Amino acid sequence: IVTRDPAAAHDLLLALARETDPTEGRVELDGTPLTDLDPDLLRRAVLVSPHDADLFESSLLDNVRAGAAGPGSVEAALAASTADEVTRLLPDGGDTVLAERGRSLSGGQRQRVALARALAADSPVLVLHDPTTAVDTVTESRIAARLRESRRGLTTVLITTSPALLAVTDRVVVLDGGTVSAEGPHAELVTANETYRKAVLA
Secondary structure (H helix, E strand, O other): OEOOOHHHHHHHHHHHOOOOOOOOOOOEEOOEEHHHOOHHHHHHHEEEEOOOOOOOOOEHHHHHHOOOOOHHHHHHHHHHOOHHHHHHHOOOHHHOEOOHHHOOOOHHHHHHHHHHHHHHOOOOEEEEEOOOOOOOHHHHHHHHHHHHHHOOOOEEEEEOOOHHHHOOOOOEEEEEOOEEEEEEOHHHHHHHOHHHHHHHHO
16 A cells, blocks of 8 residues: 555554544455454454554564464564564574663664564564665565565555565555555556656655
8 A cells, every 4th residue: 555645554554453443434354344343353363563663672582472473483574574684683693682662773673673573473464564664775675575475375465655565565555635546566557657656766
């Protein structure tokens, strides 16, 4: 999902996490309105990972293990997010205790660890908001390719304007003024849609 309006992205995240309900229309999961689902069931089915997801004061691995589906999912998530590279740079590897909110890491390292935590949950539906804004372009391209592979067979919703991430998606939906203005593959939209082109290539 692409939008140039930060408020629209924020509102969409709140609606997908069921922290608020839309005033018009409805959000559905497999044809069932979220308002009709048990909140615990919804939390198990849909994980929303915001752009500013916090890390807590514990080891890097503890941060990733929080809510993990199992031990194997942690290792796979570290690799998919390239957070395994972060562990190799730390004095005690994955056992290194992070400062409050992960402040002992760089912005890009924090994003990679937060992404690893989200991936480790192995949720049927994962919503990610701008998970790679603080990483370099080479790392972002590797994360994009690994993200697609690691989430194969599951639903992943990306709210982003990153060309690298959008290039590996099956379908892109463009929001303009709070409504859908276009949808289709990234390559087609870059060529044919000026609003999209300005949003992702500016």
